[in-house]
Amino acid sequence: xxxxxxxxxxxxxxxxxxxxxxxxxxxxxxxxxxxxxxxxxxxxxxxxxxxxxxxxxxxxxxxxxxxxxxxxxxxxxxxxxxxxxxxxxxxxxxxxxxxxxxxxxxxxxxxxxxxxxxxxxxxxxxxxxxxxxxxxxxxxxxxxxxxxxxxxxxxxxxxxxxxxxxxxxxxxxxxxxxxxxxxxxxxxxxxxxxxxxxxxxxxxxxxxxxxxxxxxxxxxxxxxxxxxxxxxxxxxxxxxxxxxxxxxxxxxxxxxxxxxxxxxxxxxxxxxxxxxxxxxxxxxxxxxxxxxxxxxxxxxxx
Amino acid sequence: xxxxxxxxxxxxxxxxxxxxxxxxxxxxxxxxxxxxxxxxxxxxxxxxxxxxxxxxxxxxxxxxxxxxxxxxxxxxxxxxxxxxxxxxxxxxxxxxxxxxxxxxxxxxxxxxxxxxxxxxxxxxxxxxxxxxxxxxxxxxxxxxxxxxxxxxxxxxxxxxxxxxxxxxxxxxxxxxxxxxxxxxxxxxxxxxxxxxxxxxxxxxxxxxxxxxxxxxxxxxxxxxxxxxxxxxxxxxxxxxxxxxxxxxxxxxxxxxxxxxxxxxxxxxxxx
Numbered sequence: 001x002x003x004x005x006x007x008x009x010x011x012x013x014x015x016x017x018x019x020x021x022x023x024x025x026x027x028x029x030x031x032x033x034x035x036x037x038x039x040x041x042x043x044x045x046x047x048x049x050x051x052x053x054x055x056x057x058x059x060x061x062x063x064x065x066x067x068x069x070x071x072x073x074x075x076x077x078x079x080x081x082x083x084x085x086x087x088x089x090x091x092x093x094x095x096x097x098x099x100x101x102x103x104x105x106x107x108x109x110x111x112x113x114x115x116x117x118x119x120x121x122x123x124x125x126x127x128x129x130x131x132x133x134x135x136x137x138x139x140x141x142x143x144x145x146x147x148x149x150x151x152x153x154x155x156x157x158x159x160x161x162x163x164x165x166x167x168x169x170x171x172x173x174x175x176x177x178x179x180x181x182x183x184x185x186x187x188x189x190x191x192x193x194x195x196x197x198x199x200x201x202x203x204x205x206x207x208x209x210x211x212x213x214x215x216x217x218x219x220x221x222x223x224x225x226x227x228x229x230x231x232x233x234x235x236x237x238x239x240x241x242x243x244x245x246x247x248x249x250x251x252x253x254x255x256x257x258x259x260x261x262x263x264x265x266x267x268x269x270x271x272x273x274x275x276x277x278x279x280x281x282x283x284x285x286x287x288x289x290x291x292x293x294x295x296x297x298x299x300x301x302x
Numbered sequence: 303x304x305x306x307x308x309x310x311x312x313x314x315x316x317x318x319x320x321x322x323x324x325x326x327x328x329x330x331x332x333x334x335x336x337x338x339x340x341x342x343x344x345x346x347x348x349x350x351x352x353x354x355x356x357x358x359x360x361x362x363x364x365x366x367x368x369x370x371x372x373x374x375x376x377x378x379x380x381x382x383x384x385x386x387x388x389x390x391x392x393x394x395x396x397x398x399x400x401x402x403x404x405x406x407x408x409x410x411x412x413x414x415x416x417x418x419x420x421x422x423x424x425x426x427x428x429x430x431x432x433x434x435x436x437x438x439x440x441x442x443x444x445x446x447x448x449x450x451x452x453x454x455x456x457x458x459x460x461x462x463x464x465x466x467x468x469x470x471x472x473x474x475x476x477x478x479x480x481x482x483x484x485x486x487x488x489x490x491x492x493x494x495x496x497x498x499x500x501x502x503x504x505x506x507x508x509x510x511x512x513x514x515x516x517x518x519x520x521x522x523x524x525x526x527x528x529x530x531x532x533x534x535x536x537x538x539x540x541x542x543x544x545x546x547x548x549x550x551x552x553x554x555x556x557x558x559x560x561x562x563x564x565x566x567x568x569x570x571x572x573x
Binding site for chain 1: 355356357358359360372373374376377379380383408412414415416417418420446482483484485486530561
């Protein structure tokens with residue numbers, strides 16, 4: 001099989017607050033809502049994802065942190081109860097996901113061929129991290145599309161940011177190669193927040209939106225500057241500024257998902273569609289889409 | 303005396319999962335010696351701080367009465383599972399939450415089915431807390447707390463135990479130098495990855511053995527930076543705070559490598 005392609009990439013952050021605010025049956029804690037603008041942003045992203053009809057969703061999560069290489073979920077079905085270690089009061093979620101093991105193995109092999117340490121996670125009792133689960137729920141609550149889950153190797157923190165992100169670039173290119181070789185129609189999900197400064201106390205109730213706002217003005221300004229560039233398709237400038245953004249806004253994109261996704265997509269200079277922006281305990285979160293399938297159609301028509 | 307024993311131990315699961323691997327066997331033996339010392343000290347409760355239980359908003363205290371299950375480490379899953387079965391000292395943990403507020407630290411209880419217990423706590427409990435398992439009061443590592451705050455938390459917890467008439471084994475779970483091998487190695491050939499780390503580790507262990515407390519505290523910050531020490535070596539602050547910056551010496555039951563990083567089992571003699 002060949003001729004696989006990446007249909008789109010989404011910046012799809014994972015605050016568990018969004019699941020809590022939505023009150024799905026899988027989540028034990030119940031809320032009075034909250035974070036509506038971000039949840040409605042995800043509603044728009046869900047519609048777009050539905051139209052794309054992908055074979056598989058690939059998600060890179062900063063909450064599966066690995067020290068020795070880049071790891072891939074490699075068990076056909078994983079299930080259990082995911083309790084967020086940071087916000088257990090908000091997220092206690094019963095999940096079951098199907099893994100596209102063939103593609104995961106191809107990604108792992110391609111990463112190894114590219115010189116990275118890459119490993120398949122084969123333990124059926126493995127607890128899938130809450131970042132992966134939150135992003136997947138917010139994008140596709142039906143859980144009817146197979147998944148490839150990638151860990152976040154700690155290289156951007158253990159090495160320099162630049163060295164770490166170079167590894168994520170290699171990982172992204174390898175991911176693209178595996179998708180093409182296996183013939184999958186894939187959507188990529190980068191599970192990252194932007195500015196990551198946050199408040200240290202939680203309101204009571206947590207969904208009291210009168211207490212929700214950006215942690216600080218400088219971080220907000222950074223988020224808007226980066227989103228503006230992304231909306232205009234100035235990808236080269238985004239990546240030129242990325243290390244500075246990470247340093248000054250403590251941006252979670254440091255963990256690598258954003259770079260992995262763009263490397264896999266070939267750093268397209270196309271406008272990203274902002275489905276919405278909002279804060280969660282002060283952190284900046286944007287739900288954005290780069291629809292490569294649509295861009296190809298436009299290119300063909302022109 | 304409230305603190306009847308005190309231990310600094312590593313939280314990596316590798317020695318527990320591969321006890322027969324020669325470079326890790328000394329850590330297993332050290333852990334066993336520490337377990338015997340702990341039992342001999344006959345504490346009412348284990349007062350535990352693990353660098354791997356990460357908190358962000360508050361200081362969290364485990365108050366689930368019975369913790370049981372099977373844990374799989376997110377890095378070393380291929381080596382096997384980590385079953386656990388622990389009892390919490392809920393009365394003490396709840397009192398510590400109240401005590402945190404009295405020292406100006408925001409704190410919460412954690413009492414949820416399925417809450418992910420960290421690898422370090424499970425490894426420590428499996429090694430140290432044997433058939434005569436004693437209850438634990440477990441505190442999280444809030445990543446925004448510095449060493450001074452961590453020391454104040456430990457001191458508060460010891461005072462809280464004292465007020466309840468309990469004796470404690472003070473336990474800090476965390477590693478030493480943090481330089482690791484970033485490619486696959488033959489685990490039978492494991493060794494400390496960086497020679498400078500090795501020097502630093504040994505210097506700090508000597509300072510512990512000789513109870514050079516002021517020197518230890520002065521050097522801890524530089525050591526943490528130079529040797530990439532697990533969580534800035536805040537676990538030492540837990541020990542020092544709980545012991546009131548006062549101990550008579552320490553026995554290093556074991557020191558060795560774990561995939562290039564440094565690990566030691568140290569028993570402190572309370573003054």
